[in-house]
Amino acid sequence: MYKEYTMDQLFLPMDLQEDIPENHLVRVINDAVNRLDLNLFTKAYPGGGRDSYHPKMLLKVIIYAYTQRIYSSRQIAKAVRENIMFMWLAARQRPDFRTINRFRSERMKDVLETVFTAVLQFLIEENYVKLDHYFVDGTKIEANANRYTFVWGKAVVKQKMKLQERVQTLFTAIEEAEKQEDQTLNNLDLPKLREASTITSEKLEQAVHQLENKLQEKPKNKPLKKAVRLVRKDLLPRLQKYENQQETLGNRNSFSKTDPDATFMRMKEDHMRNGQLKPGYNVQIGTEDQFILSYSLHQRPTDTRCLKPHLDQVKASLGQLPGTIIADAGYGSEENYAYLESEEQRALVKYNTYHKENTKAWQQDISKFENWLYDEQEDTWTCAAGQKLLFRYESRSNTESGYEINTRHYRSFSCEGCPLKEQCTKAQGDREIKVSMEYLRLKRQAREQLKSEDGHALSVRRMHEPESVFGQIKNNRGFRRFLLRGLPKVSLEVGWLSLAHNLLKKAARDLKTKIAVQG
Incomplete structure (x- = not known):
């Protein structure tokens, strides 16, 4: 005999909540988001137009998706239609992938950091986090960019110098030709272009415009006509391109053509094992008990110059710096030591020769x-x-x-x-x-702190604090490459990952506590 099987029969209960375990992660996310003040989302919704999906609903759905290794907006929309956990969070509403993506990358761009801080405040109030220690570290994550379409700063400078010299030679030749015909270009401001390094696209534009006026007076001057065509069609556009590339580079040494905000860095995930450079971002986080207290995104491959801007951001979001800053030797520069001393922070930061x-x-x-x-x-x-x-x-x-x-x-x-x-x-x-002498003094202070009993214990603990978090994000949740492009949108992705990580950690901690109590 078989158990009765009738697809047309309705069964009770019809509430999806009845099928969700009591301590399930989805309940932790639901409770945390419900505690948020709805006024936090006012900035994301200026008003007007048709009614929008509730921001708390979309927030719950996206956070839960990130805990489940679902990062594509299309996959999230599919889960909302098919997965019982997503269906419960969405109250059976079905936002499409465009709505989800717009909420994730546009509406939340000025709100997500505030939401992250608010959730962190809940964790502080419930003693999950105490802000006594701040373990800071960085990792590089590959950008959503072509690995082979790059621009190198040194190459741009070299090509620009060659172009400037070519322009200088060209205009010198024009002057010499005019002098041989006893027709000097008195109305042209060509002497300003004699120094190759001072030739800019703006100056070149003015000079070629004057040449074009001269050409109208002498339309049969073929050398002059050829020179004007060369500058207008080739040299000027290339010089403008190099200047734009230098502006994009800023203080960096490279960028990707498909994501200009990404810098080429050496990644640990090197499948070719040849030290290949890839476009990416340097993600800095600070943790305590493996909860993420703050995050920031940087375009520099080294950690040394990331500490000060990262801690400035922490101070701005939390209103204070945590009690003790613990970091590895990648942060041990004179400037960083001096900054921490000026902030009156206890710092356990190694320098490169400490061991x-x-x-x-x-x-x-x-x-x-x-x-x-x-x-x-x-x-x-x-x-x-x-x-x-x-x-x-x-x-x-x-x-x-x-x-x-x-x-x-x-x-x-x-x-x-x-x-x-x-x-x-x-x-x-x-x-x-x-x-x-100042660096020697600061290193001596750091050495004394690191060799103290609690200093040594915290230094050892640092090895499995942020490193474990990076391992969970990259390995357990499979996030090794950004989906979006551009520094602002990539920063949002890090924020979503951090928010999901903290609630996932809270759920695991709650379950562990309950088992211990029942045991």
Whole structure:
């Protein structure tokens, strides 16, 4: 015999909620979004036109989709029609993929960060997060761009210089030709173009316009006509193109033609294993107990210059910086140490030689001036051979953000005949060293903090804080490449990922607590 099977028969209960487990993730997302103030979405809906889908409904649907590795708007729309969890969140409404995509990438562009902060505030109120520690790290995620359509800053500069020199040569030839005919171009402002490096598209446009006026007076001048055609059809458009590319580059060394905001970076996910550069973004996050406290997106491949703008954003969104900042050696620059000190923050940030300094090989290396003696009163360094290095001069340099680094230069009186010279330096003359005394002081402070008992424990803990979060996003949820293009939209994607991660983490923590209580 078979159990009764009738597709035309209606059964109770008809409420979808009855089929959803009590501690299911979808309930956590539903509760968290329901707690949000509806006024948060006012900025996204200026009014007018037909009634819109409720923003909380769309927010729930998209967050849950990101927890389920569903990132395509078409796939989300399909799930709303077919998946019981999505159907419950949407209250059986069926927004199409255009509505979902418009809400995700346009309406929420000025709201998502506020929503993320509001949800984080819920986590703080419920003691999931305490803001005592802030573990910061970065990872690179590939952009939605062609890997082989790139523009390199050095190549642009080189091609632009060649073009400027060609323009200079061309206009010099025109002048010489006119002089041979005893018809000088008195009305032309050509001398301003003699310095190749000063030739801009604006100046070239003015000069070619004057040449065109001259050509109207002498329409049979074939060399002049050919030169005007060359400038107008080839040289001027190319110079404008190079200038536009330099403007797009800014301070970067490369960008992708299909996503100009993306910079070419070395990725850990290198299937060719040849160090291939790919267009991507540097994602910076800060975590505590593997909850994401803040996120930011950067176009720089290195983490060093990302710390200050990232923490400035944290301070702006949270109103304060967390108690202790913990980071790896990629952030250990003088500028970052000075910034954290000015913010009166306790920092556990390694520098690039921190672990090497603890090795026997480093401590016995006489070439390292860190192992020498410094006399503060005399302002001299004494090397392993007892030779004093005297102060010569001080130089100043500025980082890209404007931070000034003062470097002191020292030189030994004479290294001639020193038996330790081969071990000390490969230079032919006397030994010279360059020292930033401020950086030495800041590194000494960092070393003391890192070697303290709780400092060492937090440094060890850092290894499985943000790294685990990146592992969950990239491996568990399969997000290894952005879907959208452009810095603003890609930043939104990181926000959606972070919001989904935090609620997923909360659900897992709640389930673990309940099992422990019942057990």
